[in-house]
Amino acid sequence: MLRSSLKLVFFVGMLLALSGRALAQDPQYSQYYAAPLYLNPAMAGGELTGRVGFNYRNQWPSIDAQFTTFSAFYDTYLPNNNIGLGVHVMQDTEGASKLRSTSISGMASYELKLGQNSYFRPGFQATYIRREIGFYENLVFANEINPNDPFGPLLPGTDIPGLGDPVSMLSLSVGGLFFTENFWLGLSAHHVNQPNQSFVDGLSPLPAKFSLHGGYRIPLGEGGYRGDFTHARKQRSLTPTFNYKRQGPFEQLDVGAYFYVEPIVFGLWYRGLPYKPVNNQSNRDAIVMMVGVNLLNGLNIGYSFDYTVSQLGIQSGGAHELSVSWTLPNSYQGKPLRRDTVLPCPKF
Secondary structure, three states: OHHHHHHHHHHHHHHHHHHOOOOOOOOOOOOHHHOHHHHOHHHOOOOOOOEEEEEEEEEOOOOOOOEEEEEEEEEEEEOOOOEEEEEEEEEEEEOOOOEEEEEEEEEEEEOEEOOOOOEEEEEEEEEEEEEEOOHHHHOOOHHHOOOOOOOOOOOOOOOOOOOOOOEEEEEEEEEEEEEOOOEEEEEEEEOOOOOEOOOOOOOOEOOOEEEEEEEEOEEEEEEEEOOOOOOOEEEEEEEEEEEEEEEOOEEEEEEEEEEEEOOEEEEEEEEEOOOOOEOOEOOEEEEEEEEEEEOOOOEEEEEEEEEEOOOOOHHHOOEEEEEEEEEOOOOOOOOOOOOOOOOOOOOO
């Protein structure tokens, strides 16, 4: 019954946290550009046509406290109004208590042309979030433990009134994205209204999350001819990128690069801030390795693995992540578009 005792300790810690200022963190994706609407609302409609995508992440699968995240999105662009629209749905399940968060987001962006090949997109997002804890299946309460036989069968218990009820909240977010033919820089701020996420009476604001992300695509010349009617040559490029995130007292930096040899993409980057420890612990997280394919029909498939370098170690199972997206055929073919520059962000 050691697992039952561990669940009790976990519950007590959670209850103490929820009764004060909870410092919860949002889910994260290693392939953050494969979840563009989750990264920055300004990216809605960035492909100038319809786009649909799915993301799945399983973190630390070898231990009970694993995290699983699934999301799906759709966005499109209205060229006559320079407006991008998108919707994003996500469900995240955390740890042994199975804390489950479900969110539905709607977002809009507007594209401004600043120069011949430079653009800026502001974006706005509204999100409905519902959180619930799987108390009945996953937690053990103190009144269910027999003090004369703590490792024996559990006693019938009564739950804390109202503590298992779901919590609903509205989160507001904003973002901006500047880009040219080969460079981009974005900034997003999520949960700017810091909604109350407490499961009990009291105030527990959801901390605002900030992200600064960008990169530069370096063309490496052209390869052989594509096997289609375009008679165009295959593209090659190296794209260094970064993504700095801060939420409450927690900070992380993803830095690395993508190597593109059409249609294959390889990625390698590091996540962590080793020079800035948290609670006297080294702020290292993972080395991320990725491989993907960009097909001419608009289908993009990517897989990445996080090799854990924190004290948790690779025995945690690291993290597996899969992304699939499809850029729909352009319904405005043959018509002049107001933008010739393609958003240079990677697909993964």
